[in-house]
Amino acid sequence: MSITIDQISKNFGGFQALNNVSLDIPEGQLTALLGPSGSGKTTLLRIIAGLESSDSGRILFGGDDVSQLHVRDRNIGFVFQHYALFRHLTVAENIAFGLESLPRKQRPSKPDIRQRVARLLEMIQLPELAKRYPAQLSGGQKQRVALARALATQPRILLLDEPFGALDAKVRKDLRRWLRALHDEYHFTSIFVTHDQEEALELSDQVVVMSQGKVEQVNSPTGLYARPESRFVFDFLGHVNVLAGVVKGQKLVQGDAWVSLPAVRNDQEAQLYLRPHEVQLARTPCAQAKLPLRIEAISLIGSEVRIELAPEGWQSDEIWEIGMSHAEFARQNPARGEFWYAVPGVGHLFVADSAQPRTIDWQYTEAANASSM
Amino acid sequence: MASHNRRIGDQPWVRRSLIGLAMALTIILLVIPVVLIFVQALGTGWSTFAGNVLDEYTLDAIGLTLFVAALTVPLNLVFGTALAWSVTRFRFPGRKLLITLIDIPFAVSPVVAGLLYLLLYGRNGWLGGWLSTHDVQLMFAWPGIVMVTVFVTCPFVARELIPLMQQQGSEEEEAGVVLGASGWRIFRKITLPNIKWALIYGVVLTNARAVGEFGAVSVVSGNIRGETNTLPLHVELLYQDYNIAGAFASASLLAGIAILTLIAKAFVEWRQSQTEDAAPEEGGA
Numbered sequence: 191m192s193i194t195i196d197q198i199s200k201n202f203g204g205f206q207a208l209n210n211v212s213l214d215i216p217e218g219q220l221t222a223l224l225g226p227s228g229s230g231k232t233t234l235l236r237i238i239a240g241l242e243s244s245d246s247g248r249i250l251f252g253g254d255d256v257s258q259l260h261v262r263d264r265n266i267g268f269v270f271q272h273y274a275l276f277r278h279l280t281v282a283e284n285i286a287f288g289l290e291s292l293p294r295k296q297r298p299s300k301p302d303i304r305q306r307v308a309r310l311l312e313m314i315q316l317p318e319l320a321k322r323y324p325a326q327l328s329g330g331q332k333q334r335v336a337l338a339r340a341l342a343t344q345p346r347i348l349l350l351d352e353p354f355g356a357l358d359a360k361v362r363k364d365l366r367r368w369l370r371a372l373h374d375e376y377h378f379t380s381i382f383v384t385h386d387q388e389e390a391l392e393l394s395d396q397v398v399v400m401s402q403g404k405v406e407q408v409n410s411p412t413g414l415y416a417r418p419e420s421r422f423v424f425d426f427l428g429h430v431n432v433l434a435g436v437v438k439g440q441k442l443v444q445g446d447a448w449v450s451l452p453a454v455r456n457d458q459e460a461q462l463y464l465r466p467h468e469v470q471l472a473r474t475p476c477a478q479a480k481l482p483l484r485i486e487a488i489s490l491i492g493s494e495v496r497i498e499l500a501p502e503g504w505q506s507d508e509i510w511e512i513g514m515s516h517a518e519f520a521r522q523n524p525a526r527g528e529f530w531y532a533v534p535g536v537g538h539l540f541v542a543d544s545a546q547p548r549t550i551d552w553q554y555t556e557a558a559n560a561s562s563m
Numbered sequence: 564m565a566s567h568n569r570r571i572g573d574q575p576w577v578r579r580s581l582i583g584l585a586m587a588l589t590i591i592l593l594v595i596p597v598v599l600i601f602v603q604a605l606g607t608g609w610s611t612f613a614g615n616v617l618d619e620y621t622l623d624a625i626g627l628t629l630f631v632a633a634l635t636v637p638l639n640l641v642f643g644t645a646l647a648w649s650v651t652r653f654r655f656p657g658r659k660l661l662i663t664l665i666d667i668p669f670a671v672s673p674v675v676a677g678l679l680y681l682l683l684y685g686r687n688g689w690l691g692g693w694l695s696t697h698d699v700q701l702m703f704a705w706p707g708i709v710m711v712t713v714f715v716t717c718p719f720v721a722r723e724l725i726p727l728m729q730q731q732g733s734e735e736e737e738a739g740v741v742l743g744a745s746g747w748r749i750f751r752k753i754t755l756p757n758i759k760w761a762l763i764y765g766v767v768l769t770n771a772r773a774v775g776e777f778g779a780v781s782v783v784s785g786n787i788r789g790e791t792n793t794l795p796l797h798v799e800l801l802y803q804d805y806n807i808a809g810a811f812a813s814a815s816l817l818a819g820i821a822i823l824t825l826i827a828k829a830f831v832e833w834r835q836s837q838t839e840d841a842a843p844e845e846g847g848a
Contacts, residue, residue, distance in 0.1 A: 339742070342742075
């Protein structure tokens, strides 16, 4: 069932949590609402569920306006951040709760309910824990039970509020994979709220980036990562290196640093955003840029080597970060304290008069030639 | 240098004298008087005691006291639960004020409460005139006694529930409503089991206070023997009649109820700690 969010606004006292948000959630997909705390993502999820009312706007499920429908009658599955399992009921009773709450006419018979609970326990791979109480479960197990409970009445919409927020990294990864598999098997329409960009990009079909009660950008994970449309999205999707300067004679200049640009109006302020994987290191400056940096730290942990650098002869609010493969690292062998030049491959230029960035591709081949000269 | 590692006031003599002082004061101020009540009540023998307790007016007083408690406790159970529910589950203007107002009966002397009720509902009171023309007598009759007792004991249940319900939050109830449960089903299956022991604890305290209330009741009762005389008032009447044995016999009944209350309270507290141990909230914030 598709979900349409039509011009929803919500105020809490003087705080505008949602500002005229409109959004389409396609049927059968897993959509992430991604944003920092206070961006309105949880409020939006709760309004979709009916746990919160909006000041204005409509919510439609598959074309039907459900704005006035009580949460009880919306037939959605909702998974709470802290699981919200009923602490005085066993795991099996928790899962059966929704089925037993159905009106008498729709309610399955007792043996049917028992059978369905057993099947759901199989699905979450915890059949041996049926008689346990929530307090006797680990965080990951609680989350699985919460999911089974939400899915027991076979809702066509599943809403998850920071579903993995309270779990440790290892369990989180397992559960993510498991939820993805579950979703692919059952094809309900799901929305989950997260502040973790990695989680959003890994798990979802569509990412909705939110900030200050507004939708910043909607795209597939790959589309979003390839083409962030605003400074906010850039900042939020991971580390980004910034050169803020003034355009002078086809160059963006700040102190000793400069980067050559295609045609841009002179004498205006501009910021160039470069992501860690869009920059390489060289011992000498290249034809299209001169970005002197000193290596502050090298981290070898993970699939990539992460190098932190501080500007030399120019300024940057945040430290620069460059990622390179272990093979590349072994070849170039940079060391802490050494002096290097950054070689931009692809950059994203923000000029004062436009909100959207312009992507510039300098071509690595050229850069590689220049640095090897 | 070992003494440097000790916290202030941790020297053995400080500890011993503090514990000793606390014990001595407890015995002098609390234990001896309670024991004396029973000694005095039973000092003249079982038959006198039984005679005093089975005295017609004493039996009436016992009956009235239990009757008042039987009305007060359910009233305040409903009132306290509704109040705790509204201030912990809803946000509305005046919510903080309401939480403060609940404590008025704790802050106001019961005698003052009694006088206020008399002023409002007495024959010459603001509402009393209208009531008496309609032949309704609240003051100097059992309804007045119930009213002031309800007033004096109304914070107990709410005070027990509010912190607990605040700490538990409303997520479980939200989960229930998302799953399609009716309001009554949510209350019965989710809320009530979660607050059960706090509720019982509140009831025990309400009952103890309802049975023992003297000040407010004495103002509105009129002390009519056999009609508006509760057990605490009866003790005073007997004492003023120089019926010391009778006064102590009735007093021992009140003390007995108090001791039963303490036992019930200790049991409920023990059960509460048991359920908390069995259900440690983990991971949640």
